[in-house]
Amino acid sequence: DVYLLILNWKLNCVLFPKVVKQDGLKGIAHIYLFAPENFPDVDHSVNQKIKNADLWKHQKDVFLSVTPSGTSSAKVTSDAVSTLRLTSGKLEKSFSDSPREPSSAASTTDMPPPLPLSKTGELMDVYVSVACHPGHFIVQPWKELHNLEALMEEMILYYSRAEEKPVNIEKNKLYAAKIGNQWYRVIIKGILRNGFLSVYELDYGKHEFVSIEKVQPLMDTFRKLPFQAITAQLAGVKSQQWSEEASIVFRNLVEKKPLVAQIQAVNESTNSWDRKIVTFLVDTSLPETDIWIHDFVSQSLVEFSKDD
Numbered sequence: 001d002v003y004l005l006i007l008n009w010k011l012n013c014v015l016f017p018k019v020v021k022q023d024g025l026k027g028i029a030h031i032y033l034f035a036p037e038n039f040p041d042v043d044h045s046v047n048q049k050i051k052n053a054d055l056w057k058h059q060k061d062v063f064l065s066v067t068p069s070g071t072s073s074a075k076v077t078s079d080a081v082s083t084l085r086l087t088s089g090k091l092e093k094s095f096s097d098s099p100r101e102p103s104s105a106a107s108t109t110d111m112p113p114p115l116p117l118s119k120t121g122e123l124m125d126v127y128v129s130v131a132c133h134p135g136h137f138i139v140q141p142w143k144e145l146h147n148l149e150a151l152m153e154e155m156i157l158y159y160s161r162a163e164e165k166p167v168n169i170e171k172n173k174l175y176a177a178k179i180g181n182q183w184y185r186v187i188i189k190g191i192l193r194n195g196f197l198s199v200y201e202l203d204y205g206k207h208e209f210v211s212i213e214k215v216q217p218l219m220d221t222f223r224k225l226p227f228q229a230i231t232a233q234l235a236g237v238k239s240q241q242w243s244e245e246a247s248i249v250f251r252n253l254v255e256k257k258p259l260v261a262q263i264q265a266v267n268e269s270t271n272s273w274d275r276k277i278v279t280f281l282v283d284t285s286l287p288e289t290d291i292w293i294h295d296f297v298s299q300s301l302v303e304f305s306k307d308d
Helices: 002-012 046-051 142-161 244-254 293-307
Strands: 016-023 028-034 084-087 090-093 123-133 136-141 174-179 182-191 196-201 207-211 215-217 230-234 258-267 276-283
Touching: 028 046, 123 142, 123 244, 136 142, 142 174, 142 182, 174 196, 174 207, 230 293, 244 276, 244 293, 276 293
Parallel strands: 230 276
Antiparallel strands: 016 028, 084 090, 123 136, 123 258, 136 230, 174 182, 174 215, 182 196, 196 207, 258 276
């Protein structure tokens, strides 16, 4: 919401910066932003408007109270999962097909069914489409990726041939949006001036800005497959404000990779895209050992603390 506010100002006027502090080691400048008529009055800066905009009551990352009891690769021996098996201490993939505060509730008319999730403690093959930091990343169920790819191809074929019509845009409603050369199922999160929209990709978990001209109605035939993006938080690490260094380490470990998830908790919500899971992640790509991502992140945090 804060980012949308800044973007809305940026799209509609020239902003003047005033640097108040520089961190040479991190390459970060702390600035005030001003509309031309308000420079350099700090009380009328963009910063002050954001502070007074009542946006900070919204939850950021929702951290669920899950305290794993020292779970490690040696302790996970789930034998109730058909899609994975434990052999010589290593998880092997078979790839078989065997209350967070919600955003404003969307109309349930013609909504896809919610995406089924594995039970707590069970294992699930996933693909990490987006990774910001351990407190926020997006996973997709591996076994549904081929269905999602088929849907995307069908949407390209349909919307490339369909006549573009003016669309009545409403916040928190479903649409199809052309982003790059692809069509995505999206929900409108914000309506900006100058013909721009803030949208959330319901299958990939990305926030994007698109022109209103790139948005069309989402046809009923494209509302059958459950939305594929699952918001997640890493289990096994303490909740915190994640540093840039820790976020980069985590992103390099998991983003755009197939992994194994062991769900520890599910925070249900009215809207399926507002659900959040707490899960362990395991990289099983190495031949001799599994990498438990929370262990690697924890070790990295210790190393960063030594450097400080």
